[in-house]
Structure formats: structure tokens, C-alpha cells
Amino acid sequence: MTLVPTPRNFTYPQFFNRLAGQPAFGNSNSIDATGEYLAVGMMAEDDMTINNVVIRWGSAIGASAIAEIRIETMVGGLSSGVLWAANTKKNTGLTIANSTTVMYTLDAPAVILRGSYYVVKILWVSGGAIQYSYINNLNAVFGVPFIETNTSGSAAKAIHVPVVLALGNNPTSFYKLTNMYPVSATTVLTVNNANSGAYGVRFKFQGPFRLEGVRMWFSSAASGNFNLALYDDAGIAIGTPTPVIGINQFVSSSGITQYMLNAAPDLLANTWYNMMFEPTTTTNVVTMVNTIASTDYHSAMFDGLFHYVTRISGVWDKTRLTEFPLMDLVLGAVDNGAGSGATVLGGKRPTALMGGLV
Numbered sequence: 233m234t235l236v237p238t239p240r241n242f243t244y245p246q247f248f249n250r251l252a253g254q255p256a257f258g259n260s261n262s263i264d265a266t267g268e269y270l271a272v273g274m275m276a277e278d279d280m281t282i283n284n285v286v287i288r289w290g291s292a293i294g295a296s297a298i299a300e301i302r303i304e305t306m307v308g309g310l311s312s313g314v315l316w317a318a319n320t321k322k323n324t325g326l327t328i329a330n331s332t333t334v335m336y337t338l339d340a341p342a343v344i345l346r347g348s349y350y351v352v353k354i355l356w357v358s359g360g361a362i363q364y365s366y367i368n369n370l371n372a373v374f375g376v377p378f379i380e381t382n383t384s385g386s387a388a389k390a391i392h393v394p395v396v397l398a399l400g401n402n403p404t405s406f407y408k409l410t411n412m413y414p415v416s417a418t419t420v421l422t423v424n425n426a427n428s429g430a431y432g433v434r435f436k437f438q439g440p441f442r443l444e445g446v447r448m449w450f451s452s453a454a455s456g457n458f459n460l461a462l463y464d465d466a467g468i469a470i471g472t473p474t475p476v477i478g479i480n481q482f483v484s485s486s487g488i489t490q491y492m493l494n495a496a497p498d499l500l501a502n503t504w505y506n507m508m509f510e511p512t513t514t515t516n517v518v519t520m521v522n523t524i525a526s527t528d529y530h531s532a533m534f535d536g537l538f539h540y541v542t543r544i545s546g547v548w549d550k551t552r553l554t555e556f557p558l559m560d561l562v563l564g565a566v567d568n569g570a571g572s573g574a575t576v577l578g579g580k581r582p583t584a585l586m587g588g589l590v
Contacts, residue, residue: 235498235565241444243560245534254449254486255418255520255558257331257396258368259290261381262361263299263354270364271304271311271353271380272395277410281401282342285322285352286414286529287364288333288396294360297328302353303342310387311351311380316342328362333396333416333525335403351380352397367394367413377410398532406532414532416525421557422518424456425511427545431519432508433559434465434541434550439501442565445492446507449519449558452486456515460491465504467548471495473510496564506541506548507561520558527553 260270285301303320305312315321319340327334344350356362379390398414400406406414423429446460459473474494499505511517521540530536533556540555541548 234568235440235442236568237442237565238563241562241564243447243562245538245560247447247449247558247560254369254451255522256368257288257291257365257418258393259292260363260366260379260395261383262290262292262363263356263383264294264361265356267356267382267385269311269353269355269380269382270362271351271382272377272392272397273306273309273311273349273351273380273389274377274409276344276346276348276350278407279346280342280344280399280407282320282338282344282399282407284335284337284398284400284403284406286333286335286398286400286406286525286532287354288414288416288525289328289331290363290365291331293328293330293362296326296359297362298326298357298359299324299328299362300355300357301336301338302351302355303338303344304351304353306349306351310389311353316344316350323357331365333414335400335528337403349376352399353380365396367396367415367418377412398529400532404528404531406529408532412532413522414524414529415522417523419521419523420451420518421521422454422516423511424514424516426514428510428543429545430461430508430510430543431557432506432541433538433557433561434504434506435538435561436502436504437499437537439567440499441563441567442496442498443493443505443507443561444496444564445490445562447488447490447560447562448509449488450486451518454516454518456511456513456517458512458517459510460493461508461510462493462497463506463508465506465550467506467543470497470505475512476509490562492562498565501567507559508541508543521555522558523555525554 303316320342377392461473462470540552
């Protein structure tokens with residue numbers, strides 16, 4: 233295999249392709265009467281056998297709320313009201329509660345071929361109002377996927393916002409869905425140079441690659457200076473740190489900034505690395521860390537190959553497997569695809585991720 237420069241740098245895992253501001257949970261419209269529903273229309277990116285559906289419920293769920301989760305066919309760009317196949321549904325019972333992430337097992341699997349249109353629907357059954365969570369400040373998708381809502385007796389479509397949703401073949405194996413983020417919490421991380429702290433992402437890819445830099449979200453309300461530093465998994469530095477001036481010295485609002493390493497190292501396949509930011513002053517650095525509800529959902533995101541890591545007072549903590557910082561890696565070269573070790577990022581080859589061109 234040979235590392236080949238890409239025509240332009242691209243990013244992984246592409247948090248910032250659509251990020252328009254600080255991520256936070258929002259609530260969908262509420263449904264609370266017979267016939268009302270919330271739905272997401274999608275196209276299968278892979279052959280799928282859906283047995284499990286993960287949903288994060290909104291923050292204003294009514295008492296004794298019960299819904300039916302359904303996988304339906306799509307007709308004329310809307311849900312048909314017809315199940316994909318016999319019993320591709322699940323009654324939630326009383327497992328709906330405010331701001332909780334719940335996994336449901338369908339009564340029968342929905343077998344969906346790549347390129348097929350389908351709908352995931354939440355149909356109100358009884359009790360109080362029901363709503364799902366989505367992520368604010370991520371730019372919408374036009375076309376597919378799309379949101380469909382019926383709260384007034386007739387269906388209405390809208391551009392897609394990132395629903396907190398996951399679809400799985402089994403309770404520990406999930407499909408990667410466009411613009412779906414099964415996170416359970418978004419947390420502001422405020423740190424400075426106390427205890428010589430370092431914070432970042434532990435990652436590995438299944439093929440060699442060249443790391444050019446990072447993209448990060450920072451709040452300019454309190455963003456001090458820091459170093460960017462790359463380490464192997466033994467904690468040995470690779471190259472020299474790249475000093476960074478705090479974002480609040482350039483702009484007056486929170487946002488995304490790209491930082492390039494002072495040298496772009498070629499990194500090995502199937503090898504853990506740690507990309508860290510290390511505050512250098514007592515002025516706070518403010519960024520974000522997101523959380524998924526369980527390591528069971530790793531395959532819906534990054535296959536467990538991209539997670540939060542810290543080093544406090546010289547002690548590394550690599551156990552934060554359900555957390556990940558708002559950090560994109562900027563890549564500038566991948567292998568040429570020959571042989572069995574071709575670079576695979578998050579379960580897909582780089583060509584499938586070139587939407588991350590910068």
C-alpha cells in the first residue's frame with residue numbers, strides 16, 4: 233500500500249459538515265390524539281435487517297404516554313400507514329419518560345434492501361403527549377431523510393433535523409444513518425492548565441493515513457491558549473506540540489476553527505493514537521463533549537474507534553468509551569486502496585466520506 237494525497241484535505245468523523253452552532257437537544261412537535269404521529273423518511277444506505285430501534289424521548293412527555301413504533305413503506309414521498317412487513321412494529325408500553333434514551337425490539341424484523349425508501353414512525357396510542365429529541369444547531373438536510381408530522385389530521389413534511397435515532401440488526405450492532413446522532417447528553421467542557429490537564433480523542437483507523445490537523449468547536453466566552461499535541465498509546469509524543477492562540481482573540485462569538493499541525497505525520501493502520509489539546513494558561517478553554525447511552529451503540533457512530541480521552545496530572549484515562557469530543561481530524565492522504573488493508577473510516581472507505589472536503 234502507498235499513501236496517496238487526496239485532492240483536498242477531508243475530515244473525519246465530520247461533526248462540522250453541518251454544525252451551525254453549539255449542539256443542544258430540542259423537542260419535536262407533540263402528538264396526543266388518535267391518528268397523530270411523528271415520522272422520519274429515509275433511504276437505506278446498506279442492506280438492512282432492522283430488529284431494534286433506539287429513540288431519545290423529548291423533555292415534555294405526558295403521563296402514561298404510550299406509542300407504537302412502526303417501520304412502514306413510503307408512497308408518494310409520505311408514510312403509507314402500511315407496515316413494511318407483518319409485525320414490523322413495537323408498542324412502547326410505559327417505557328416513555330422525559331429525556332430518556334430507550335431501545336425497543338420490533339415484533340418482527342424489517343428486511344430492507346439498499347436504495348429502498350422506508351419510514352420510521354412513532355404513532356400515538358394513548359396517555360399523555362409524546363415527542364422525540366433532535367439536535368439543535370445542525371444544518372438541515374433537504375430531500376432525504378425528511379421529517380413527517382401529523383398533528384392536525386393531515387401529514388406535513390419538513391426538512392430533516394438530526395433526530396436522536398438508531399436502527400440496529402441486534403442490540404449491539406447498529407447501522408450508520410445519514411444525519412442521525414444517537415447521543416444521550418451534550419456537556420460543556422470547561423478546563424484550563426490546572427493539573428497539567430490534556431483533553432482530546434483516542435482513535436485508530438483500519439488503514440494508514442496522514443494527519444494534517446483538527447477542527448474543534450470552542451466558546452469564545454472563555455477560551456484560553458493551548459497546545460495541540462499527538463501521542464501514541466504509550467503516551468509518547470509524536471512530533472512537537474503546535475501552539476494555538478485562544479479563539480476569543482480572533483472573534484467575538486463561539487464557533488468552529490481549524491488548526492493545522494506544524495508537521496503532518498503519517499500514521500499506521502490499526503494503531504491507537506491520542507490527539508490532545510493542552511491548556512497553557514489559567515484562562516479557561518470551553519468546548520463540548522457528547523455522550524451515547526451505551527457502548528452497545530458504538531456501531532451507530534464510530535465503531536468504538538473514536539472516543540474521549542484525558543490526561544490529568546500525568547495519568548491517562550482511556551475508559552471514556554461512551555463519550556466523544558467535538559473534534560474532527562483533518563486528513564490529507566490515505567492508502568491507495570490496494571490489498572486488504574485499505575483505509576476504512578467508521579466502517580466506510582474514504583470515498584464514502586468525501587462530503588468532508590475542506
